[in-house]
Amino acid sequence: MEQRHEEEISDSPTGWVAKHVRDYLASDGDKGHLYHGIPTLLLTTRGRKSGKLRRTALIYGTDGGRHLLVASNGGSAEHPAWYLNLTAEPDVHVQVGAEKFAARARTASAEEKTSLWPIMVKVFPTYDRYQAKTPRDIPLVIIEPTERPE
Template identity: 65%
Template sequence: MAETIEDSPVGWVASHVERYLATDGADGGRYHGYDALLITTRGRRTGKLRRTALIYGRDGDRYLLVASNGGAARHPAWYLNLCADPEVQVQVGADRFRGRTRTATAEERPRLWQVMTGVFPTYARYQQGTDREIPVVVVEPVPTDVAP
């Protein structure tokens, strides 16, 4: 029996996830003009699978995410979850795959930050509004023939 996945408790995000799933991303794969994906992490305290929708960018074969939390002082829960367990499930449109995540290194972050502020310029404003450095997350697809 497959594990239950809990969607974001934030109403508008849960609605976005529901539409995305129902249409394989035909409705929700673009969100207000930005590319969006679904990411499922394992809860760091509960061990439950948690799913949310996020804007993404690309760097070659890798996907890029920004743990902005709208510029809040705290990291978003999804980011804390993947710091505890970097193995995730990703859906981009109808394509579903396993991924391994990591926070961009200090050396690569400036370039990847530029990529992501090019994708979604509001990230720059979010960074200005918080004292924490907003992480850029790199998601690398895991080949299906490789064990986690």
Template identity: 65%
Template sequence: MTAQDDQPIHDNPTGWVAAHIRTYVETGGKRGHLYQGRRSLLLTTRGRKSGLLRRTALFYGEDDGRYLLVASNGGAAQHPAWYLNLSADPDVTVQVGTDEFPARARTATPEEKPPLWRAMAVIFPLYDTYQRKADRDIPLVILERATP
């Protein structure tokens, strides 16, 4: 999946997220990369039910050239839609600042998750709070650039 699929991209409808995405997109990533003092990226997935391209903005971390995301959904009982979508189709499009590229997503294994989680909790300490209140194991997602 690429953003060049000539399909419209449907942005997250939540007001503040939609405004953040709009700023990011309208400036080609020159604005919006930093949001509330944290680095954010745009993730485009294919809807698992609709087949539509869906875009959201997320805080991210980095590890050895890979991008890290936490599927916290604010500690809600269910996984966020973007996580369910990439679980069904791991080929995604990512924009980090002005750099847009195809990537492949996967959930961190139980063995690799603890140090990556700690790194993400340093970036956004509420992730630990969300995990304590959630009745599910919050997934940590690893994004790796697709090789041409």
């Protein structure tokens, strides 16, 4: 994702998520990387309609050098906006703790999801309940760095 110098980033409009993002940024990941004991990262996508940068905090897992995300949206019938944004523009920016890097996001294939889903359920067991409550197949996203972390 090309980010123009000093380009404004809009944080999640959800109050508690926006506070989490602010705390994460203010502490360079010291406060916020672990959210109630669960690892989180900051994901910045480009809005598919607005073209503006959008940032949110998400639970993540790892598989080798890749970061994994689940587009659960709390088990709702709709995909979350961040997922729709990255499917339109897969170049993203990520912050994990103090590390910041550019990356490329993609939806895991059905075969990949079969092996990666248990990793994410171990991190956050509620994902199984979310999948059970929605008719949509909840996407699992693979984030692969395109540059060395700062």
